[in-house]
Amino acid sequence: MVCQHCNQSKATVHITDTHPEKREQHLCDECAEKAGVIIKQSHHTTNEILQQFIKHKSGLAGGDLVCPKCGLTFKEFQLKGQLGCPYDYVAFAALLTPLIQRAHDGGTHHVGKVPPTADATIKKHTGLLRLRRELQEAVEQENFERAARVRDQIRTMEN
Amino acid sequence: MGIDDLTKSTGEWLRGDGPMSDVVVSSRIRLARNLAEHPFLGTADAVERTEIYRCLSQAITSTAAVEDDILVDLETTDAIDRIVLVERHLISRQHAAGEGSRGVAISPSETRAVMINEEDHLRLQGLRSGLQLEALWTEINEIDDALSKNIAFAFDRQLGYLTACPTNVGTGIRVSVMLHLPALRLTKEIERVARAAKDLRLAVRGTYGEGTEAVGDLYQVSNQTTLGKSEDAIINTFSETIIPNIVGYERTARETLAKHHESQLDDRVWRAYGVLCNARRISSGETQSLLSPIRMGIQMGRFKPFDLATLHELFLYTQPAHLQKLHGQTLDEDQRAVVRADYIRKRLA
Numbered sequence: 001m002v003c004q005h006c007n008q009s010k011a012t013v014h015i016t017d018t019h020p021e022k023r024e025q026h027l028c029d030e031c032a033e034k035a036g037v038i039i040k041q042s043h044h045t046t047n048e049i050l051q052q053f054i055k056h057k058s059g060l061a062g063g064d065l066v067c068p069k070c071g072l073t074f075k076e077f078q079l080k081g082q083l084g085c086p087y088d089y090v091a092f093a094a095l096l097t098p099l100i101q102r103a104h105d106g107g108t109h110h111v112g113k114v115p116p117t118a119d120a121t122i123k124k125h126t127g128l129l130r131l132r133r134e135l136q137e138a139v140e141q142e143n144f145e146r147a148a149r150v151r152d153q154i155r156t157m158e159n
Numbered sequence: 160m161g162i163d164d165l166t167k168s169t170g171e172w173l174r175g176d177g178p179m180s181d182v183v184v185s186s187r188i189r190l191a192r193n194l195a196e197h198p199f200l201g202t203a204d205a206v207e208r209t210e211i212y213r214c215l216s217q218a219i220t221s222t223a224a225v226e227d228d229i230l231v232d233l234e235t236t237d238a239i240d241r242i243v244l245v246e247r248h249l250i251s252r253q254h255a256a257g258e259g260s261r262g263v264a265i266s267p268s269e270t271r272a273v274m275i276n277e278e279d280h281l282r283l284q285g286l287r288s289g290l291q292l293e294a295l296w297t298e299i300n301e302i303d304d305a306l307s308k309n310i311a312f313a314f315d316r317q318l319g320y321l322t323a324c325p326t327n328v329g330t331g332i333r334v335s336v337m338l339h340l341p342a343l344r345l346t347k348e349i350e351r352v353a354r355a356a357k358d359l360r361l362a363v364r365g366t367y368g369e370g371t372e373a374v375g376d377l378y379q380v381s382n383q384t385t386l387g388k389s390e391d392a393i394i395n396t397f398s399e400t401i402i403p404n405i406v407g408y409e410r411t412a413r414e415t416l417a418k419h420h421e422s423q424l425d426d427r428v429w430r431a432y433g434v435l436c437n438a439r440r441i442s443s444g445e446t447q448s449l450l451s452p453i454r455m456g457i458q459m460g461r462f463k464p465f466d467l468a469t470l471h472e473l474f475l476y477t478q479p480a481h482l483q484k485l486h487g488q489t490l491d492e493d494q495r496a497v498v499r500a501d502y503i504r505k506r507l508a
Contacts, residue, residue: 070198082278084202086195086313086321089328096325100318100386103326105360107387110319112330113300115307130389 003028067091128157162231162240166484170247170269172337173471177289181458182406184337184377187248188295188394189284190303191322191331195313199323200276205259208276212260215275218309219264224302225273228264233257239489242480248286250274271298279323279331281306290406292334292398296390319386329386334397338405341376341455342412345427349378352405360384361401375447375474380405413459428456432464435473436507440496446477446503465507473503 001011009028065074072084074092083089089096101108111130131154138147172185193199197211219225233241233254241255249272250263261276274282283306285299313321319329327333343349353363362381365373380401382393416424431449435441454470456462476485477499483490486498 070202072202080201082201082323083199083325085198086193086315089315089318089321089325100325100328104329104384104386107329107384109317110315110329110386112319112332112389113303115312115314116304117307117311133387 001026003031005031065092065095124157128154131157161229162236162243163484165247165265165269166243166481169468169471169475172248172269172286172288173475174288175467175471177287177291179402179406180289182338182340182409183290183402184288184339185248186287186290186292186295187284187333187335187337188292188299189282189333189335190299190320191279191327191333192281192283192303192306192320193313193322194280195311197280200278200280201323209260211280212262212276215281215310216262216264218306219273219275222302222305222309224305225264225266225271228266228271228273230262230264232262234260234262239480239483243484244272246475246478246480251277253277271302279327281312290336290398290402292336292394296394300390326383327385330388330390330393332385332390332393333381334393335379335381336397336402338378338380338402338409339376339451339454340378340405340409341451342416343409344376345416346412348408348412352408353378356380356401356405359401374444375451377447377451413455417459417461425456425461427452428462432462435503438500438503441477441500441503442492442496443478443482443499446499447474450474469506473506477503 003009003011004026006028009030011026012029013025013027013032066072067084067088068091069087070084072088074095077083077088077092083092097108109129111133131150135147135150135154138144138150172187177183177186194211194214197203197207197214200208200211203211216230219228219230231244233250238255241250244250244263244265245252245255247269249265249269251274254261254263254274254277257277259276261274263275264273265271270287271283271285274284283299283303285295287295315321320331322328322331340349340352343352356363360383362379362383364379364381365377380397382397385393431452435446435449435453450470450473453462454467457465457467457470475481479492479495482495482499482502485502490498
């Protein structure tokens with residue numbers, strides 16, 4: 001089968017879209033990569049892979065969003081893979097969240113170290129998140145002894 | 160103390176000792192941090208960049224735990240000296256090749272290097288020989304705490320430490336362990352290990368990090384996810400599961416080679432020694448490829464003519480920038496091949 005896009009190379013990637021209506025696509029490696037359907041990993045750094053993924057997602061609305069603080073547009077971020085200032089995480093939150101989640105294996109909340117000068121509320125908030133995740137893991141592993149211990153720690157911290 | 164003084168010895172990460180040092184060459188932990196009130200470096204102009212550099216270098220020189228570190232202004236450092244720092248794993252290739260205000264603060268023992276204005280404003284990294292992640296984390300964490308008292312780092316309640324690239328957000332931690340895996344490569348099991356590591360969301364890279372080839376059978380294994388797990392959890396997985404497993408596979412592969420392919424194993428080790436002792440021209444890549452089986456031979460007790468310290472000396476001083484420092488003049492690739500072969504022959508005579 002020949003690639004539907006360039007009509008030259010052999011189609012190696014076959015996609016069936018089910019939404020909004022059923023549609024089949026047959027593409028060669030090169031056209032599939034250009035369309036952002038596949039990402040060839042060889043010789044690409046993590047940043048390049050992320051950038052390709054970001055570009056693929058740029059079909060979504062929001063490319064014109066601008067950070068009011070540093071003036072970076074979301075499009076510029078898509079090109080460079082680098083944010084302009086800490087506030088971009090808020091300005092582009094809606095578009096960044098799925099990217100971050102994917103880059104961090106589903107992780108959406110920080111459960112690590114908190115700057116020692118940060119206020120007590122932040123420390124508590126982050127500590128609770130970490131414990132809840134630990135509780136979930138312990139239950140999944142059927143380690144009920146550990147789960148009970150973590151549950152007690154959560155109760156102490158909440159009170 | 161300056162860069163010339165550093166090149167007089169091989170540095171901490173090549174000591175060749177520490178837990179599991181038969182396979183684990185070194186451990187590294189780095190934290191990415193940014194100043195809360197400044198733009199990231201991609202949008203910072205020259206004035207802001209200089210201000211960030213000034214602010215961070217001042218914080219370092221006024222923080223007791225790091226005040227004795229050697230601060231190197233890379234903007235005014237010559238190219239060979241910058242590559243010397245790359246070869247010693249104190250700065251990244253990107254940092255050496257970068258532009259504008261930037262620098263690195265290096266501890267006298269070279270166990271710590273704090274890069275200023277690399278991809279993030281601050282990259283705090285610690286380096287140790289063998290598998291020593293917990294000790295490393297204790298040190299780096301304390302220094303991060305000490306610096307935090309003088310600097311407000313960009314931090315968000317939900318996302319943690321905010322970094323220029325969202326792939327580092329959260330803890331901003333990168334744990335990297337450099338492994339010497341010659342037997343796994345010889346038995347062609349290395350691909351299987353690399354695939355298993357990727358399934359665990361780990362990156363397996365060459366000696367000098369992202370985008371580099373594994374020269375001399377040296378592989379760097381590092382975490383890719385930095386959000387949703389604590390620093391301790393990431394480090395524990397490395398020290399208790401991932402690294403001991405890979406070390407176990409490599410040791411088994413070495414035993415298998417010694418048991419079933421003894422003559423081929425010894426031939427590889429001693430043939431490498433023969434070439435090093437007799438070559439009249441040699442590239443840096445070939446030198447490292449030949450040092451690899453010898454390192455394995457030393458660790459397995461099958462090679463006695465020289466020890467690990469000498470091997471590490473050869474490993475470091477035959478690299479392009481160190482070789483030129485040692486020779487005292489700039490050399491092109493062609494000249495280096497001759498000078499390198501001469502140096503090795505004299506060192507092993």
